[in-house]
Amino acid sequence: SFADEHAGAGGVEAALVGEAARRRFVSDLDGDSSLVIPALLRTRDMARQRKNYDLVDSLREHIRGEFDLEVQDLVGGGSMVLPISLNVEGANLLGAEIRELARGALEASMTALDYAEVELAATSAAAAILERLRSAPPARPVLQGRQHSDVALTMALAGSDDVELFGLLAEGAADEFERTAQRTPPLAAAPP
Numbered sequence: 001s002f003a004d005e006h007a008g009a010g011g012v013e014a015a016l017v018g019e020a021a022r023r024r025f026v027s028d029l030d031g032d033s034s035l036v037i038p039a040l041l042r043t044r045d046m047a048r049q050r051k052n053y054d055l056v057d058s059l060r061e062h063i064r065g066e067f068d069l070e071v072q073d074l075v076g077g078g079s080m081v082l083p084i085s086l087n088v089e090g091a092n093l094l095g096a097e098i099r100e101l102a103r104g105a106l107e108a109s110m111t112a113l114d115y116a117e118v119e120l121a122a123t124s125a126a127a128a129i130l131e132r133l134r135s136a137p138p139a140r141p142v143l144q145g146r147q148h149s150d151v152a153l154t155m156a157l158a159g160s161d162d163v164e165l166f167g168l169l170a171e172g173a174a175d176e177f178e179r180t181a182q183r184t185p186p187l188a189a190a191p192p
Contacts, residue, residue, distance in 0.1 A: 036067075037063065037067060037069070037081060040059055040062065040063055041063075041071070041078075041079050041080075041081070043059060044056055044059040044060065044063075044071070044079060045077065045078055045079060047059065048073070048077075049077075059071075063081065067081075069081040069082065070082050092142075094132055094135075094136060094142040095141075095142040095143050095144070095147060097132060098129050098132050098133070098142060098143060098151060099143075099147065099150070099151060099154075101125045101128050101129050101132075102125060102129065102150075102151045102154040102155050102158065103154060104121075104125060105121045105122050105124070105125030105126075105154070105155060105158035105159075105160070106154050106155075106157055106158040108121035108125075108158070109121050109122060109157075109158045109159050118158070118159040119159060121158065121159070122155065122158045122159040122160040122161075122162075123160070123162070125155065125158065125160070126155060126160045126162040126165045129151070129155070129165060130162070130164060130165050130168065133165075133168050133169075133172075141172065141175070141176065141179075143169075143172055143176075144176060145176060145180070146173075146176075148169045148170070148172040148173035148176060149169070149173050151169055152165075152166055152169040152170070152173070155169075
């Protein structure tokens with residue numbers, strides 16, 4: 001196949017230089033996106049290692065335009081793809097929706113006339129928040145920083161006792177702590 005013929009040193013980049021070559025490479029894989037996307041990501045990773053950023057950007061745009069996928073580079077090397085609908089703006093909107101559901105549950109519980117209304121507001125909000133948390137891809141957190149803790153506190157104050165919800169929020173808070181701890185230098189102690 002064309003991809004095999006050009007798999008030698010430097011050949012992968014040459015295989016994708018022109019539009020005709022790119023089309024032939026993709027058609028060799030029979031247009032099956034389950035084969036094409038990993039092949040394109042491997043090619044892109046090789047181009048990244050060789051610092052051919054023009055090719056890296058070109059492949060990112062091709063994957064975005066052809067498959068409606070956003071390429072995310074991983075810290076240790078490699079890449080992954082996410083549907084464009086789950087981009088940063090989408091994740092931020094989903095996070096805002098989750099926070100608003102929690103605030104709404106708290107407001108409803110504060111104005112409730114009896115415990116049944118409190119329980120209904122908390123249970124409904126917990127189910128809606130769980131649905132949104134489950135729909136979010138793990139690589140794209142919808143709540144950032146202390147927002148997991150804020151939502152957990154707000155839902156607890158609203159009267160929720162949903163163990164699954166609090167478990168997911170605790171996991172998210174722990175993940176955020178790990179993520180931010182890796183990039184935040186430790187504070188230097190003041191000299192005596």
